[in-house]
Amino acid sequence: MIVVLFGSTGDLAKRMVLPSLYELHRRRLLPSEWTLIGNGRGDRTDDEFRSHVHDSIVEFGDDGPPSESDWQSFADRVHYAGGGFAVDDAGQLPDVIERARSEIGADATLVHYLALPPTTFAAYTEALAAHDLAAGARVVYEKPFGTSPESFTELDEAVHRALDEEQVYRIDHFLGKESTQNLHVLRFANGLFEGAWNAKHVEEIQIDVPETLDIADRAGFYDATGAFLDMIVTHLFQVAAEVAMEPPTSLGADDLLDARQAVIAAFRPLDPAEVVYGQYEGYRATEGIADDSSTETFVAARLWVDTDRWHGVPFLLRTGKMLDRSAQRLSVVFRRPDGPLTKLPADGTVLTFDLAGDGAIQLTLTVKRPGSGTDLDVARMEVPLDTLGDGLPPYARLIADVLRGDRSLFTRPDGLAHVWEVATPVLQHPPEVHPYPDGSRGPAAAADLAGPGGWL
Numbered sequence: 001m002i003v004v005l006f007g008s009t010g011d012l013a014k015r016m017v018l019p020s021l022y023e024l025h026r027r028r029l030l031p032s033e034w035t036l037i038g039n040g041r042g043d044r045t046d047d048e049f050r051s052h053v054h055d056s057i058v059e060f061g062d063d064g065p066p067s068e069s070d071w072q073s074f075a076d077r078v079h080y081a082g083g084g085f086a087v088d089d090a091g092q093l094p095d096v097i098e099r100a101r102s103e104i105g106a107d108a109t110l111v112h113y114l115a116l117p118p119t120t121f122a123a124y125t126e127a128l129a130a131h132d133l134a135a136g137a138r139v140v141y142e143k144p145f146g147t148s149p150e151s152f153t154e155l156d157e158a159v160h161r162a163l164d165e166e167q168v169y170r171i172d173h174f175l176g177k178e179s180t181q182n183l184h185v186l187r188f189a190n191g192l193f194e195g196a197w198n199a200k201h202v203e204e205i206q207i208d209v210p211e212t213l214d215i216a217d218r219a220g221f222y223d224a225t226g227a228f229l230d231m232i233v234t235h236l237f238q239v240a241a242e243v244a245m246e247p248p249t250s251l252g253a254d255d256l257l258d259a260r261q262a263v264i265a266a267f268r269p270l271d272p273a274e275v276v277y278g279q280y281e282g283y284r285a286t287e288g289i290a291d292d293s294s295t296e297t298f299v300a301a302r303l304w305v306d307t308d309r310w311h312g313v314p315f316l317l318r319t320g321k322m323l324d325r326s327a328q329r330l331s332v333v334f335r336r337p338d339g340p341l342t343k344l345p346a347d348g349t350v351l352t353f354d355l356a357g358d359g360a361i362q363l364t365l366t367v368k369r370p371g372s373g374t375d376l377d378v379a380r381m382e383v384p385l386d387t388l389g390d391g392l393p394p395y396a397r398l399i400a401d402v403l404r405g406d407r408s409l410f411t412r413p414d415g416l417a418h419v420w421e422v423a424t425p426v427l428q429h430p431p432e433v434h435p436y437p438d439g440s441r442g443p444a445a446a447a448d449l450a451g452p453g454g455w456l
C-alpha cells in the first residue's frame with residue numbers, strides 16, 4: 001500500500017493525519033508492506049520531511065515521543081515528493097511512486113489523502129487522472145466537500161469524472177468517534193432503547209458541541225466558512241443522521257451507509273426563524289479578521305426529521321467557539337410517562353453519548369430518594385468507554401477503515417446533496433448575528449429554541 005499525503009506540510013497533516021498513521025504503525029495495524037509519500041509544493045529532502053513527521057508525532061501524538069525502534073521502522077518507509085502536483089506538472093510524485101512500487105510491489109494499492117484546502121480538491125483530482133494515478137486508487141477527501149451548493153455539484157462532477165464512487169472516502173471525523181459508533185450498537189443491541197427510539201417516547205434530541213477554543217490559528221479559513229458550514233451541516237448533521245436512521249438491514253458497511261444517507265433525505269430544510277447565529281465579542285479583534293466581519297462563531301438550530309419515527313421531535317443542534325466550556329454531547333431526552341407520578345423533571349430520563357475524547361455513555365434516571373415518602377431525585381450512571389477496551393482516536397480509526405476498504409463511516413454524495421438543500425434557506429437568508437461575551441454560554445436568543453427542559 002502506498003499512501004500519498006497531499007498537503008503533508010499543513011495543519012491537519014501535522015495535528016491528525018501523521019500522528020494517526022504513526023499510531024496505526026505502533027499498534028501494528030498497517031499492512032505489512034506500506035510506504036508514505038508526503039507531497040507539497042516546496043522542495044524537501046526525505047530526511048527533512050521525516051524530521052517534520054517526528055515533530056508532529058511528538059507534539060500531537062497520544063503517547064509522546066516515539067520509541068527509537070518504532071520510529072526507525074516507521075521513518076524508513078517515509079519519503080517526500082516535492083514540486084507540487086498539477087495537471088500540467090506532476091512534480092516529483094510519479095518518480096517517487098515508481099521507486100516505492102519497485103520496493104513494495106508494482107500492484108501496491110494507492111491511497112491518496114487530500115489534506116488540502118477544499119478549493120483545490122477538484123484540481124488535484126483532475127491531476128490524479130491526468131497522471132494515471134486514479135485507476136484502482138482510494139482517494140480520501142477532507143471536509144468540507146464543497147463550500148456551497150454550486151461548488152458541491154461541481155466538485156462531485158469532477159470527482160466522478162476521475163473516480164468511481166467506491167474509490168471515494170469523504171471524511172467526517174465525528175463518525176469515527178467511538179461514542180458515535182456506539183449509537184447504533186447500543187440502540188440495536190438493547191431492546192430497552194430500540195423499542196423507545198421514536199416520537200412516542202422521545203421528547204427531543206440535543207447535539208451540543210460548545211468549545212472554549214478561539215479561531216486565531218485558522219482565521220482565514222474560519223472567517224470564510226463560519227460555524228454553520230464548519231460544524232452544523234457537516235459533523236452535527238452526520239451525528240443527527242446516526243441517531244435518526246431507520247434500522248439498517250445489517251451493520252455492514254453498505255447497509256449502514258445507506259441507512260444514514262436515506263434519513264438525511266428526510267431532513268426538512270431549515271427555517272431561518274429556527275436558527276440563531278452569534279459572534280463572540282473578541283472575534284473581530286483577531287488578526288486576519290475584518291473589523292466588520294459578520295461571520296457566525298455560534299449557531300443553534302432546530303432541525304426536523306420528516307419520518308414517521310421522528311414526527312414532531314425537534315433535533316436541537318448547538319455549537320460555538322469561545323464559550324464557557326468544551327463538550328460534545330448527544331442527548332436523547334425521553335418523554336415523561338403518564339401515570340401516577342406527577343411533577344416529574346423534564347430531563348429526568350436522558351441517554352447521553354459523550355463524544356469527546358475516549359467517549360462515554362451516560363444514563364440519567366429519575367429515582368426515589370432514600371427515606372420515608374416518595375421524594376424524587378435525578379441520578380446519573382456512566383460507562384466510560386475506555387474502561388471497556390483500547391479504542392482508536394477518530395482519525396486513526398477512519399484511516400484504518402480506508403486502508404481496509406471499509407466505507408461505512410464515510411459520507412456519500414446523495415446525502416451531501418440533500419444537506420445543501422437543508423442548508424440553503426439559511427445560506428440565502430442568514431439570521432441576525434447576536435454578539436455574545438467571550439467565555440459565555442452564547443447569545444440568550446438560543447435559549448428560546450430549546451424545549452421545556454432548556455438546553456441540558
Ligand SMILES: NC(=O)C1=CN([C@@H]2O[C@H](COP(=O)(O)OP(=O)(O)OC[C@H]3O[C@@H](n4cnc5c(N)ncnc54)[C@H](OP(=O)(O)O)[C@@H]3O)[C@@H](O)[C@H]2O)C=CC1
Pocket residue numbers: 006007008009010011012013015039040041042114115116117118120142143144
Ligand atoms: N486544520 C484542521 O484542524 C482541520 C482541517 N480540516 C480540513 O483539512 C484540509 C486541510 O486543512 P489544513 O491542513 O488546515 O490546511 P492548510 O491551510 O494548512 O493547507 C494544507 C497544505 O496544503 C498545501 N497546498 C497545496 N495547494 C495549495 C494551495 N493552492 N493553496 C494553499 N495550500 C496548498 C500546502 O502545503 P505546501 O505549501 O507544502 O504545498 C498546505 O500546507 C482542509 O480541507 C480543511 O478544511 C478538517 C478538520 C480540521
Ligand SMILES: O=C1O[C@H](COP(=O)(O)O)[C@@H](O)[C@H](O)[C@H]1O
Pocket residue numbers: 211213230
Ligand atoms: O472539524 C472540526 O472539528 C473541530 C472539533 O473536533 P474535535 O473532535 O477534533 O475536537 C472543530 O474545533 C473545528 O472547528 C472543525 O473544523
